[in-house]
Amino acid sequence: MFENLKEQPADKILALMQMYRDDPREQKIDLGVGVYKNAEGITPVMRAVKAAEKRIWEEQQTKSYTGLAGDPAFADAMIGLVLDGAVDRDRIAAVATPGGTGACRQAFELIRMANPKARVFVSDPTWPNHLSILNYLGMETVTYRYFDSETGGVDFDGMMADLKDAHPGDVVLLHGCCHNPTGANLNMVEWQEVVNLINENELVAMIDIAYQGFGDGLDEDAAATRLVASSVSECLIAASCSKNFGVYRERTGLLMAISDKPEQTKLNQGTLAFLNRQNYSFPPDHGARVVATILNDPELRADWAAELEEVRQSMLGLRQQLADELRRLTGSDRFAFLAQHRGMFSRLGTSPEKVARLRDDFGIYMVGDSRMNIAGLNQATVPILAKAIVDAGI
Helix, strand or coil: CHHHCCCCCCCHHHHHHHHHHHCCCCCCEECCCCCCCCCCCCCCCCHHHHHHHHHHHHHCCCCCCCCCCCCHHHHHHHHHHHHCCCCCHHHEEEEEEEHHHHHHHHHHHHHHHHCCCCCEEEEECCCHHHHHHHHHCCCCEEEEECEECCCCEECHHHHHHHHCCCCCCCEEEEECCCCCCCCCCCCHHHHHHHHHHHHHCCCEEEEEECCCCCCCCHHHHHHHHHHHHHHCCCEEEEEECCCCCCCHHHCEEEEEEECCCHHHHHHHHHHHHHHHHHHCCCCCCHHHHHHHHHHCCHHHHHHHHHHHHHHHHHHHHHHHHHHHHHHHHHCCCCCCHHHHCCCCEEECCCCHHHHHHHHHHHCEECCCCCEEEHHHCCCCCHHHHHHHHHHCCC
């Protein structure tokens, strides 16, 4: 049997991580792996997470299974965080999942069950796990233009032109705040135009959101997701807690299915629970319980929000420092878009060959499409990166 297995494509991020580890140079910079790092290069456990875990350790009486949908307190807390009443609770079915990737997987499974002919429109670029799962499930995908390498912003006209080719029942996979790997985001006027197109063409919206609080603030970052969810008849939202709560390894996510009819919610909820049962039965609970504990305790929530704001401001400061240093070195504003991007990532918009030169000549590791993790920098390494970008002819 096993001799029939075929070699699977290597994960580019994991391969890049191994190359970085094997590089003997002392001066090297890892901008590939998508985790937040502080100035010391550490991905810290947040203060509120430690406090919540201590409370759970002291008070928890059992490790028995939760329900198929996970702890209801977690679902309610996350729905409040992401939507804040933008959609009536009786229209929302929700299940806990193993991280945001698990939520996406369950969402794609649900789409395939509900409408096997549905095509999923994905941005160019999108995250590799989107395409990998969709291809594995045999679902048809269509790309729409998103990133403009010349401006470093969104090619909105191209995006809208491509989405107009979607048929009724097709799904448009959208990125919540800071989520597209390029760092470029739509503004609220553009989001409204996307909503109008979805409604006019009878499409289904799906939003992947994992970085709420990393851009302009918790509520500001959720505004687009709330607009979409409250304006369309059906919507799927895959939410992750890995980044903004720093619980990466706990695999903590939530999938929401929103319909325009409250009577549909019961069927949606049962279907999501069924899908959980088929894939992993009961979802992980520890991270979900930590998040629910934080969000439902005013003191812990305030401390979490304060530390998250420190993280946000740190990344904004690094962005501005990098844009300023590149302006000083080049005498131009052609890298000003880096300060306008939001979240952990930015895409330089250069060739794989020049990315390879950054790695080979300067010890700077980023993904081949020039996506880099801004949180992998600190004040001391920003000038090193800026000089390397100029010296590499980017």
